[in-house]
Amino acid sequence: MLPSSVSERILSRGLMDVLIRAGLVAILAISCYQVFHPFLNLMLWALILGVTFYPLHCRLRERLGLRDGHVATLIVVVSLALLMVPIYLLASSMAESVQAAIELVKEGDLRVPAPNESVASWPLIGQSLYSFWQQASSDLTSLIKELLPHLRGFGLGMLGKLAGVGAGFLLFIGALIVGGIFMAYGENGHRSAIQIAARISGPDRGPQIAQLCTATIRAVAQGVVGIAFIQMLLVGLGFVLMGIPGAGLLALLVLLLGIMQLPVLLITIPVIIFVFATEGATAGTIIFAIYSFVAGMSDNILKPLLLGRGVNVPMPVVLIGALGGMVTGGIIGLFIGPVVLAVGYMLFWHWVADQPQTLEDAEEEGRAT
Structure with missing residues (x-):
């Protein structure tokens, strides 16, 4: 048997080796996360879209007899077209509405219909709502001047929200394209997912x-x-x-x-x-x-x-x-x-x-x- 001092030295050295390896693995994991973090949301959305559309991908592949990459490209192109058409129509409609509102304001033809007298009898908010509506129908210009300082902050906030929506839409388009790549290699991805889950949970x-x-x-x-x-x-x-x-x-x-x-x-x-x-x-x-x-x-x-x-x-x-x-x-x-x-x-x-x-x-x- 080894002396106790030698065995303690061996154990301490083994413990030191384990701690050094664990520290190096932790540093590597943190470094990988920092490098991958800017693309985390993109890859998560791509994974969600790929998993969601993969059954459709399999059905189209069987019916059309195309390769996996061609079917994935078809799904991505059709999805982008379905997204772009309503967004273009909505943007055009909003632009026309804004332009028409600007023209009405310039010409002085903007009118708010008078409220029904029954509005004043509503509980809690009826009287104040009726007064506000009545002022808007009779003297809209002065009402807009009163509300303009409050609307300025609201407008800036809305612009920020719209910018966020635009960035999110671009992220979704990128995720859809990456999701198409995932679908093209869906079988390999499915096997890899099972291997990873089996390695973690048995x-x-x-x-x-x-x-x-x-x-x-x-x-x-x-x-x-x-x-x-x-x-x-x-x-x-x-x-x-x-x-x-x-x-x-x-x-x-x-x-x-x-x-x-x-x-x-x-x-x-x-x-x-x-x-x-x-x-x-x-x-x-x-x-x-x-x-x-x-x-x-x-x-x-x-x-x-x-x-x-x-x-x-x-x-x-x-x-x-x-x-x-x-x-x-x-x-x-x-x-x-x-x-x-x-x-x-x-x-x-x-x-x-x-x-x-x-x-x-x-x-x-x-x-x-």
Whole structure:
């Protein structure tokens, strides 16, 4: 046997080697993260889009008989075209509206219709709203002068928000292109994901975790975007039939609120109030109000049907993960939150099911043998 001093020296040297290696690995990991951090959101969005569109990629490849790269290019080009057309139309419509408003202000023909007298009888805000509306209809120029100092800060804030939206849109376009590259190498990526998950969680749980992450991303993408699109169609149809000014822009705002997991009632309730204030309480306005309110609440019915489809965890887990991820991480958290919560939920119940053998079970097993 070695002397105690020699063994202690060997142990201390081995511990020092382990600490040095761990420190070098930590430095390497931090350095890699700092280099990769500017592209983190881009790659996360690309991964989400690639996973979401990959089933479509597989179906088109089988039906068209094209190579993976050609099918991925086709999906990216068609998606970009579908994005550019409504954005171009919206931008053109907004530019025309702004130009028309400027012309009305220059010519002095800008008029606000007088409010209905029933507005003054509304509880809490009726009288003040009626006075404000009446001043706008009678002397709009002086009202604009009074509000101009307050509107200046609001306008600067809106410009900043629009700049952020533009940067986010460019990021989305770049992520869509990178997602097309991921789809072109989808089979290799799927095998790599299973290998990574198996290396972390073991060969038994690894494939299940990879499948759960994939299914959760697709369920959230299809559920959230699909529900928001259905709500946009329902609410937008009512706005168009009722002749609401700017119905197309309001429908687009409904789509954005649905994707952001915000209540669509933020749009429908003010529109209902506007309709009652301008047209009064008629049979048509009452039917429109009921329809718009129900359409704005339709996500409460559609979420249980669509959001958790194909995921081997309860729907409330996915919904809580989507809402919590949205609050903590923004739009990207809408997808990351459910994945993290679903994986944690599955690992927790695997740990619960993997009960250690008790002393009584061991004794019974020994008697049986």
